[in-house]
Amino acid sequence: MSEFLNVNEIKEKVSLLNLLNKLGFAAQKVSGSEHFFLSMLREEYTASLCVNDKLGVWYDHGAAGVSGIKSGSIIDFGLAYWYPASFPEVLKKIVEYAGVPLEKSHDIPAVYAERKTALKSSTYQINSISETITNPAINAYLNMRGIGSVAAGHLYELHYSILDSKNKSRNYFASGWPNENGGWEVRNKYFKGCLGHKGMSFLQGAANRLAVFEGFYDFMSWKVENPKDPASTLILNSLSFLQSAKARAKQFASIEIYFDHDRAGMLGSEEFAADVAGSVDCAFKYEGFKDYNEKLTAGLSASKKSLDKPMIFSAENGFGR
Structure with missing residues (x-):
């Protein structure tokens, strides 16, 4: 026994x-x-x-x-x-x-x-995990969020099924990334959640610098603008891990904080900076937007509108906008 x-x-x-x-x-x-x-x-x-x-x-x-x-x-x-x-x-x-x-x-x-x-x-089942994202709907969503160019090596394509309240299996697909507690954070156009136990995600880089994000899409938005930045990165995946994140961050000399411009994010940034030496609130880099990804997608939208303007012929300047 x-x-x-x-x-x-x-x-x-x-x-x-x-x-x-x-x-x-x-x-x-x-x-x-x-x-x-x-x-x-x-x-x-x-x-x-x-x-x-x-x-x-x-x-x-x-x-x-x-x-x-x-x-x-x-x-x-x-x-x-x-x-x-x-x-x-x-x-x-x-x-x-x-x-x-x-x-x-x-x-x-x-x-x-x-x-x-x-x-x-009442469980779920992951049916397949692919390092290459080939699903057109997932790729379209990632491109819409402006992070399709940096998805390789960071995001996976997951196909999974969940039993509903009537014990019927329903199939889903999403982009996903692993957390350190064995769970998968998943996201698509219609759903944001976690399969298994929630946890933070850590990517090892420079030993003396750390960039801290609330969500993975914000980290990837930062990656679009800073493709060669060698900093280690910590993604909370939920502000409920703030205390654990602060404890982890104390081993780094320089910490950059990229939390949302909402009450919870601003309070979290303030607490982080007060409790962890070397911390700097970097949310000013997307001032006027809720988060880093919102700033990135706003820039894409502005660029698209500019490209969609009709071509106008000018005798002096030739073709122009």
Whole structure:
């Protein structure tokens, strides 16, 4: 018989707040015994994942992620956070990160065995991953966003299927990039999300310089304008990883921050610059636009309008615009 960790002992001895802190997350707001976090299970800009450490429960007020779990105990959180890891793997990860010594037993309540089955029924499947993007719709979308020229070596073509609420498999395709937690961030014209566990994406470059972005398309927009810049790059994929990103950035002497021109992005930039020595807010490079990619696509649109103007003949100057 396989040996498993005691579920009840984990729930009694391991604090979810302590686990979240060990994972690099910090509460954005505290109200009594309730601590509100930017959800690390999905992308959001307003802290809506609530943890009541006194009761040992949590609840994500937003839509559930791919795991389908949005509330429960520390065990439920682990199942959602490390989805689609197996139940025993999740228990081991909780103990490993929390650093709390526990005895081992064969105690696994039936409710969690049932939950594991439920997770399998609401899963996704990646059918193919290609380093070369050949799908016309994906290429058209990337070109529309102005990043088609730098897609090679950074973006992949993913074909995947997801079971809907009626247990029917639906097929999708998108551009995608891997994160460091084994998940795939995917995006197409109609959808932006993550397959598997969310995480940051890191690209090794210069040892002393780091460029930090909220999203991968903003990083690629920067790459269009700075094709030979050797800086290492860190893409958060979600501002919920701000604390982890700050910890990672401290090993670099010079850090450039490229966050969105919205309230969450500006607050994140301000916090980053205040907490990490050598950080500079570089959002001024796309002043007047929400993010780097919006600036890039606006430039493309302006160029297209210019090219679309009718040709006018001038006796003095020949053909001109």
